[in-house]
Amino acid sequence: MEPAPATVRNLEALEALQQTLLKNRKLANATIATCCGTGCVAKGAIDVFQALRQEVAKLRSAPVPGRRDVKSVKTLAHTGDSQHTSVSAAKNGRAPVPGTLRVVSKCTGCHGFCEYGPIVVVQPHNFFYTNVKKEDAPEIVAQSALEGKVIERLLYRNPVTRKRATRAEDIPFYQKQRRIVLSHNGVLDATDIRDYIAAGGYRALGKALRQMTPEAIIAEIENSGLRGRGGAGFPTGKKWAACRQARGDRRYVICNGDEGDPGAFMDRSILEGDPHSVLEGMIIGAFAIGASEGYIYVRNEYPLAVERLQTAIAQAKQYGFLGRDIFGSDFSFSIRINRGGGAFVCGESTALTASLEGRPGEPRMKYIRTVESGLWGMPTTLNNVETWANVPRIIHQGAAWYAAIGTAGSKGTKVFSLVGKVNNTGLVEVPMGMSLREIIFDIGGGVQEGRQFKAVQTGGPSGGCIPAAHLDCPVDFDELTKLGSMMGSGGMIVMDEDTCMVEVARYFTHFLAEESCGKCVPCREGLSQMLAILNRITQGQGQPRDLEHLEFLCHLIQNTALCGLGTSACNPVLSTLLYFRDEYRAHVELKKCPAGVCRNLFRYEIDPQRCKGCQRCLKDCAVGAITGKRKMPHVIDQQQCTKCGACFSACRLDAIQKI
Amino acid sequence: MIASAQPSSVANAIQRYGGGVGFLIPILQDIQREYGYLPQPQLKELSRRLGVPLSRVYNVATFYKSFSLQPRGRHLISVCTGTVCHLKGAVKLVEAIRGQLKLPTGETTQDMRFSLETVNCVGACALAPVLVVNGTYYAKAKPGKVADILKAYK
Numbered sequence: 001m002e003p004a005p006a007t008v009r010n011l012e013a014l015e016a017l018q019q020t021l022l023k024n025r026k027l028a029n030a031t032i033a034t035c036c037g038t039g040c041v042a043k044g045a046i047d048v049f050q051a052l053r054q055e056v057a058k059l060r061s062a063p064v065p066g067r068r069d070v071k072s073v074k075t076l077a078h079t080g081d082s083q084h085t086s087v088s089a090a091k092n093g094r095a096p097v098p099g100t101l102r103v104v105s106k107c108t109g110c111h112g113f114c115e116y117g118p119i120v121v122v123q124p125h126n127f128f129y130t131n132v133k134k135e136d137a138p139e140i141v142a143q144s145a146l147e148g149k150v151i152e153r154l155l156y157r158n159p160v161t162r163k164r165a166t167r168a169e170d171i172p173f174y175q176k177q178r179r180i181v182l183s184h185n186g187v188l189d190a191t192d193i194r195d196y197i198a199a200g201g202y203r204a205l206g207k208a209l210r211q212m213t214p215e216a217i218i219a220e221i222e223n224s225g226l227r228g229r230g231g232a233g234f235p236t237g238k239k240w241a242a243c244r245q246a247r248g249d250r251r252y253v254i255c256n257g258d259e260g261d262p263g264a265f266m267d268r269s270i271l272e273g274d275p276h277s278v279l280e281g282m283i284i285g286a287f288a289i290g291a292s293e294g295y296i297y298v299r300n301e302y303p304l305a306v307e308r309l310q311t312a313i314a315q316a317k318q319y320g321f322l323g324r325d326i327f328g329s330d331f332s333f334s335i336r337i338n339r340g341g342g343a344f345v346c347g348e349s350t351a352l353t354a355s356l357e358g359r360p361g362e363p364r365m366k367y368i369r370t371v372e373s374g375l376w377g378m379p380t381t382l383n384n385v386e387t388w389a390n391v392p393r394i395i396h397q398g399a400a401w402y403a404a405i406g407t408a409g410s411k412g413t414k415v416f417s418l419v420g421k422v423n424n425t426g427l428v429e430v431p432m433g434m435s436l437r438e439i440i441f442d443i444g445g446g447v448q449e450g451r452q453f454k455a456v457q458t459g460g461p462s463g464g465c466i467p468a469a470h471l472d473c474p475v476d477f478d479e480l481t482k483l484g485s486m487m488g489s490g491g492m493i494v495m496d497e498d499t500c501m502v503e504v505a506r507y508f509t510h511f512l513a514e515e516s517c518g519k520c521v522p523c524r525e526g527l528s529q530m531l532a533i534l535n536r537i538t539q540g541q542g543q544p545r546d547l548e549h550l551e552f553l554c555h556l557i558q559n560t561a562l563c564g565l566g567t568s569a570c571n572p573v574l575s576t577l578l579y580f581r582d583e584y585r586a587h588v589e590l591k592k593c594p595a596g597v598c599r600n601l602f603r604y605e606i607d608p609q610r611c612k613g614c615q616r617c618l619k620d621c622a623v624g625a626i627t628g629k630r631k632m633p634h635v636i637d638q639q640q641c642t643k644c645g646a647c648f649s650a651c652r653l654d655a656i657q658k659i
Numbered sequence: 660m661i662a663s664a665q666p667s668s669v670a671n672a673i674q675r676y677g678g679g680v681g682f683l684i685p686i687l688q689d690i691q692r693e694y695g696y697l698p699q700p701q702l703k704e705l706s707r708r709l710g711v712p713l714s715r716v717y718n719v720a721t722f723y724k725s726f727s728l729q730p731r732g733r734h735l736i737s738v739c740t741g742t743v744c745h746l747k748g749a750v751k752l753v754e755a756i757r758g759q760l761k762l763p764t765g766e767t768t769q770d771m772r773f774s775l776e777t778v779n780c781v782g783a784c785a786l787a788p789v790l791v792v793n794g795t796y797y798a799k800a801k802p803g804k805v806a807d808i809l810k811a812y813k
Binding site: 038039041042043114115117259260261262263264265268300301302303338339340341342343344355356357358359360361376417419420421425426457491493495499504507508511515517644645646 | 679680681682683684685688718719722723724725726740741742743745746751754778779780781782783784785786787789794796797798802
């Protein structure tokens with residue numbers, strides 16, 4: 001049986017608890033882990049998990065088919081979402097633990113390979129199953145869990161070599177990754193603190209509280225070279241030191257989980273898949289700077305993350321990792337969760353603290369920094385989710401270990417959400433300094449449908465678009481900034497030849513103009529003027545001096561806006577003007593959209609040579625703009641055509657062209 | 660609905676957070692969860708009970724995108740318009756939904772069956788374009804699938 005929750009007072013007690021939990025986990029002959037991250041859940045992972053659970057439960061009530069040696073089955077424990085079933089069996093050569101056969105079914109956090117979800121991993125064989133359906137559950141339990149046999153059809157197949165991969169390590173997507181922050185994702189049950197403790201969780205906290213001084217912890221973080229993962233890349237140790245030295249009656253730590261960059265979901269996956277590592281990092285940080293209260297600010301769009309955090313906080317309290325006299329020390333600390341209100345600007349530190357105080361999320365000038373006067377005017381340390389999750393690892397394994405990973409100025413690993421027109425969409429964690437090409441082509445498997453790579457957008461709406469010529473650039477804080485983009489929180493959006501870069505710039509400008517809080521004039525008025533110009537360019541009404549005006553406005557906003565949202569808002573426009581100026585000129589001077597995206601600047605035409613008159617496009621046209629007899633070339637009536645593109649996708653003969 | 664019929668829900672929400680004006684946002688979130696939007700009588704009651712001007716309550720209620728001052732439909736359709744969804748056709752998806760609901764502008768249908776909103780990014784980019792109805796995610800939601808998806812919500 002699993003031991004009941006009890007306050008852990010010292011490192012020895014934690015060690016003993018870990019050993020007991022590990023021993024229990026080793027008893028399982030097979031563990032079936034279903035990914036229950038948002039991506040897999042949207043593709044039906046909950047159904048898969050429940051079907052697996054039912055199959056495992058059936059082992060309890062009936063002998064396993066084909067195994068006459070199984071006599072009876074009893075439940076080990078029901079914990080969180082996990083289910084442990086034990087089958088008493090006669091001594092059997094095949095079963096690793098003679099006498100019993102235990103199957104554990106649990107739900108874990110995101111594996112990052114969302115393109116192939118739902119993902120199910122069967123241990124100890126390490127079978128990595130992709131695109132699993134609930135109908136596969138009986139076979140997974142009977143074949144893989146009980147018999148240790150691999151189910152070929154559920155394995156990942158390399159699209160190039162056509163070879164199947166049995167384990168995650170055999171898949172190119174994982175081969176070049178180095179998973180430190182994501183090491184628990186896909187392995188641990190995020191709803192069960194005991195899984196985390198068994199994996200060595202909260203040992204770093206014990207070490208920090210019982211064997212280190214706050215100064216030593218800060219020195220360790222400083223020596224590791226950890227820089228903030230939220231975008232700006234400020235050295236974390238330096239921030240902590242400044243906060244510890246600042247004057248104030250109280251101090252606060254805040255975890256910024258307001259992951260607003262569209263196309264980025266690293267923080268969500270960490271919060272959902274490994275909430276305890278974030279909590280542990282925050283508790284260590286609070287001890288180091290002398291805070292007794294902490295806040296986690298989570299986006300409103302992430303309900304599952306909030307749920308997982310609530311569970312994690314309740315469990316951490318049960319074991320005494322939160323609350324009074326943690327680890328038998330005189331240090332007390334509590335954490336609250338606040339849900340955001342759906343405002344992008346709240347990712348900015350002063351806006352976020354304003355929001356926590358119950359005010360509109362409007363940033364303020366930062367001549368006094370948050371570390372001196374943050375929440376309620378008190379010294380406040382605000383770090384991003386991924387930054388906090390790095391902390392226990394650094395304390396546990398040492399600054400030297402961490403500093404050995406990465407480049408001169410950027411240490412450690414970085415999690416990216418590799419998305420867009422790329423084959424292997426998902427979360428990747430790589431050492432700093434890996435080139436864009438390796439990330440996109442080796443890990444990401446290149447551009448979808450064999451299309452041409454055009455650009456990669458990094459850093460969210462504050463970042464820029466990097467063209468193919470710079471694919472060999474090593475990815476770290478400083479190199480990306482040199483290219484006119486930025487690291488940002490880690491969004492990496494791949495764009496192909498069918499993407500219009502002017503339209504992308506318009507999209508981001510629209511996004512930022514909508515999200516501007518309106519407090520300072522340059523951002524509020526400047527962005528809406530830029531948007532007006534970009535709107536007319538993409539609608540075919542561009543004027544000769546528009547590009548000049550855009551550049552003028554960009555520099556103006558960059559130099560005069562109040563907060564980071566405004567000063568970085570022009571990066572998408574400036575970077576596309578720099579690298580894709582010809583595309584802008586085609587829009588303005590020739591009134592053409594080379595990528596065929598801007599509706600007023602191209603038309604669909606049917607090539608009479610290629611059209612065989614199959615009527616597929618005619619049937620798909622919602623407005624009846626296509627006419628033509630069967631087996632005769634069809635024609636599009638340009639007056640009626642809404643350029644929805646339905647015919648273009650319907651045609652199998654490539655007879656419809658964008659002109 | 661008459662405000663005095665349920666005077667306690669606002670009081671309950673305030674009590675849940677220990678009363679301070681610092682918890683204005685969570686309190687408003689709770690009120691919205693209960694009513695589906697932020698009704699004026701409740702906002703007035705909140706301002707009175709917290710002892711802050713009504714303008715302060717409205718300042719917050721109108722700043723954050725997730726608050727609605729209008730009643731919403733029975734089912735909430737959220738279309739992700741994050742970068743990836745945008746590249747993969749979120750604009751066409753919104754058009755298709757508007758066509759299906761006969762809702763050229765505005766956000767709630769006349770029969771109060773659906774409300775439509777666009778959200779910045781739901782962080783499920785592998786599934787783009789994503790459509791969320793009452794918290795259920797629909798992956799690779801192409802315009803052609805809209806009618807089928809919405810049929811299930813009466």
